[in-house]
Amino acid sequence: MLTQFDFDFEAHKINAFEGGSFTKPPLLLMHGVGPGASIMNAFCPLLPFLNEHFHVFAMDWIGFGGSDRKREKPFADFSFWVRQARALMARMPGEKVYVFGHSMSAAVALRLAATDPRVAAVFTTGAAGTTFELNDHLKRLWTFPKTEEELKAGLASLIHDVRAIPDEQIESRWKTLSEGDYGDYFTQMLSTPAQLIRDWTLSDGELAAIKVPCTLLHGRNDMACPPDATSATLARKIAHSNLIVVDACAHAPSVEQTAKVRAALHLAFDGVIGV
Numbered sequence: 001m002l003t004q005f006d007f008d009f010e011a012h013k014i015n016a017f018e019g020g021s022f023t024k025p026p027l028l029l030m031h032g033v034g035p036g037a038s039i040m041n042a043f044c045p046l047l048p049f050l051n052e053h054f055h056v057f058a059m060d061w062i063g064f065g066g067s068d069r070k071r072e073k074p075f076a077d078f079s080f081w082v083r084q085a086r087a088l089m090a091r092m093p094g095e096k097v098y099v100f101g102h103s104m105s106a107a108v109a110l111r112l113a114a115t116d117p118r119v120a121a122v123f124t125t126g127a128a129g130t131t132f133e134l135n136d137h138l139k140r141l142w143t144f145p146k147t148e149e150e151l152k153a154g155l156a157s158l159i160h161d162v163r164a165i166p167d168e169q170i171e172s173r174w175k176t177l178s179e180g181d182y183g184d185y186f187t188q189m190l191s192t193p194a195q196l197i198r199d200w201t202l203s204d205g206e207l208a209a210i211k212v213p214c215t216l217l218h219g220r221n222d223m224a225c226p227p228d229a230t231s232a233t234l235a236r237k238i239a240h241s242n243l244i245v246v247d248a249c250a251h252a253p254s255v256e257q258t259a260k261v262r263a264a265l266h267l268a269f270d271g272v273i274g275v
Contacts, residue, residue: 015066020051027054032103036173038065075189078199096120132229215268219249
């Protein structure tokens with residue numbers, strides 16, 4: 001189980017979590033951005049496995065889940081989120097830290113790997129981190145839904161088989177989205193999506209600076225962040241990388257293909273995760 005705690009970062013309250021096995025290696029876990037995104041919504045089916053094998057540290061990004069909203073624009077502030085990740089890493093024990101980032105957070109994870117010697121290995125799902133066309137599916141994921149029905153329709157760009165989305169997950173996301181004036185905040189946050197894509201793009205120099213093992217898992221059916229334009233491109237430029245493409249999977253591998261993600265984690269963190 002994960003235990004919730006708060007910490008302050010640049011005058012904002014961060015909703016964070018710690019759990020798992022305290023005798024295991026520390027793992028930094030980070031979610032992506034989209035309507036109702038949070039640690040629990042992104043990784044719930046995978047958390048028992050991670051808790052068994054790691055000392056897990058996680059948090060909701062500023063502007064998402066239980067964390068504060070950003071007080072000043074830009075609300076979609078990639079450099080701010082990178083600093084937020086470093087702030088949680090500073091609270092983590094041990095000389096080495098393992099990092100798991102999904103979507104936008106994959107770009108955060110890779111930037112950490114390029115610059116922080118504590119990073120021992122990286123695992124990503126549905127990675128961003130490159131410049132690519134802002135397609136209709138990504139636009140839909142970054143558009144605030146006005147109703148619960150619109151939310152479920154939009155998740156068709158996130159999940160390969162939308163019928164597999166549990167009703168409780170829809171309800172959890174909608175509860176977060178329907179609080180106060182969050183819709184206005186979310187719309188302003190992603191009003192300049194091309195800027196966020198530019199900000200998260202890693203240079204060839206940054207990718208060449210990554211010397212630790214990186215495993216990039218991507219859904220073959222991911223239409224929002226197509227694997228050829230993202231993970232495959234990144235893997236070609238990272239010296240010690242493995243690319244895994246999973247069938248019948250879109251942009252939420254930890255939810256859609258939990259067993260395959262568990263298997264890939266064994267490869268990514270070989271020697272750390274027991275049999």
